[in-house]
Amino acid sequence: MTAQTTTVEAPELASQRIGAATTDRISRVRISLAYLPLAAPISDAKVFAGRQKPLTEIAFLFAEIATEGGYEGIGFGYSKRAGGPGMYAHANEIADKLIGEDPNDIARLWNKLVWAGASMGRSGLTTQTIAAFDIALWDLKAKRAQLPLAKLLGAHRDSVQVYNTSGGYLSMELGQVLDNIDESRGNGIGGIKIKVGQPDTRADLKRVARVRGHLGDGFPFMVDANQQWSRTTAARMGRVLEQFDLTWIEEPLDCYDAAGHAALAASLDTPIATGEMLTSVAEHWNLISAHASDIVQPDAPRVGGITPFLRIAALADHHGLSLAPHFAMEIHLHLAAAYPQEPWLEHFEWLEPMFNERLEVRDGRMFVPNRPGLGFSLSEQALAWTTETRSFTG
Template identity: 35%
Template sequence: MSIITAATAHLVDIEVEKERTDAVQSFVKQETIFLDLTTSDGLTGTGYAYTIGTGGSSVLALLRDHLLPRLAGQDARNVEGLWQELFSLTRATTVGAITSLALAAVDTALWDLRCKRAAEPLWRLAGGYRQEVPLYDTEGGWLHLSTEELVRGAVEARTNGWPGVKIKVGKPHVAHDVERLRAVRDAVGPETHIMTDANQSQSLSSAVRLAAALEPYGPFWLEEPLPADDVSGHARLARSTSVPIAVGESLYSPTQFRQYLESGAASVVQVDVARVGGITPWLKVAHLAETFNVMVCPHFLMELHVSLAAAIPNGRYVEYIPQLRAVTRTEIEVRAGHAVAPDEPGIGIDWDRDAMDDRRVA
């Protein structure tokens, strides 16, 4: 038996490591909701979710007021059953970001326990396809950076053996986006994958124009060109261009991903553990994408996503944005442009509890 004897949650603010801007927002801080589950067999599992500046206290309140009280006395081995029970309890507020983030904090803690109980790392217990996944760099591609800075970052990534880089698009004039992409392409050559990300800033007509303008420079994908709930718009855009369309960071349930895949609106799935409600639904989305022969390149949370992308056959890339270094003792291993999934039992993140306590706000 592995009965949950204690369930606690708290909120930690993690400062951003560098200025991060895109076409619609800035990354203010990472509000990180941590959750610890202790079980009768002497194990503790830690899960987490995040926001980029607002809403963290609301997630914490949902956990403390409604979800955590339901966990006491439950068998932590019943991961799917517990997820469904908590989802049903919150049905009045699903599907949405606050509820999905709260469910994710619980679910990742349950998976941490599952892996520790089995003495296996997450990448193996979740599928075990391989241990290394290619990396692409986002930190050198933010919208406020000059063309010269973009080029410098992309060349550095290529020199270090990284196969891909991302640059943000959505400047006031398409010509500026084109100039930036052209400069990076000229600098890194034809073999480096260049991802572009519009962060939901476009209308359908402007996205069609943007994709056509970028197309000659071979972007690996165009990410979130339209508002995330515009499935039909993404489908129409996808039919108008050879540039693959990437979506997923702003989708909050497997059903939403199914709608995109069924309509041919996504060639790249960027499912985010925290925003989709945890590892349990993440794996469902990943395997659903596999049935459509669509690659999975998860959004953010590289310290967790490296293990999940390694677990599945269609895990194509992990995004490099280091954001947990202030509250961890170790970083993910990078080897020849690939992230290496950790072999330690659990979800593989070495938390620094003292640093977390120093940044605790609730």
């Protein structure tokens, strides 16, 4: 499919109150919508419960920001199953608000963008759209400093322990899951997560027992119910799962059930992890303040970008919680490296065709690249999968 390209000139800034500290301005913003097809349909517990259809593709909103001084940054937001065209439409509405602005004023620009669409709310689609711009601005800032983003933020480590999720979906036969585990471990992955939440909990327990036996004692092992258990089922399953020495149980309940998650976290030795589906700092604060999890799992493209992610990370660290960002390892590697406590990073190889660069994994850890910024650039394949694009200039 050939992408449709249009260029729009932004109106002149209403205010030119920019002082001498401003040495550069945004001159061009380019947005694009692309669809990444998956090799095979993917199903988790939400599909088995009839709530969603199998996942076959991922929509990406890319934002590329250039400045008068010759710097460029790239960021992205994403959506699964629905929302991609909506994100692109909202990006069209707000992209011109960045023209002429100082790209270093990231927090102020985040506020400007969120209030431009505040009648639609300050979470959900609006923040997921803003994420692409915010991430691009952080990428640009780190490139200007000639530093990897982790180093710009202040890294606590140059590598992060990494676990794999993509090989453990419910749509995969158990034999395939075990083969995927062997491949992941052979490639240097340091932890394995599988999906649970089938209608028959006995099938889940059989699957977990087989995987633990295959991994052996002590190897980091997580399970993810994708919000599909009731409070009663989660409590019962949590008690039975204690025997498998799990690193955590993920999303046992609806993501907004702070009281239910708090009760589980208080009653089980196995840590509770949740937060990937939340789309704002406020939603994460509700869980953190309720002591609803032991491990927070913010997703920078979902919460609105790196700016709100850093606020969530500060709240989590203040409460002594562990961090395991969801998906988008290309972004979260840098953010996890800058978290004070030892975090986990989720490995998904799905996004690799979109980028020219690859991330290094060995000895159970993923290493921060020495490339400036986030360290990735769009591949020719990503451009081929692009369906729409639009540029805004001053």
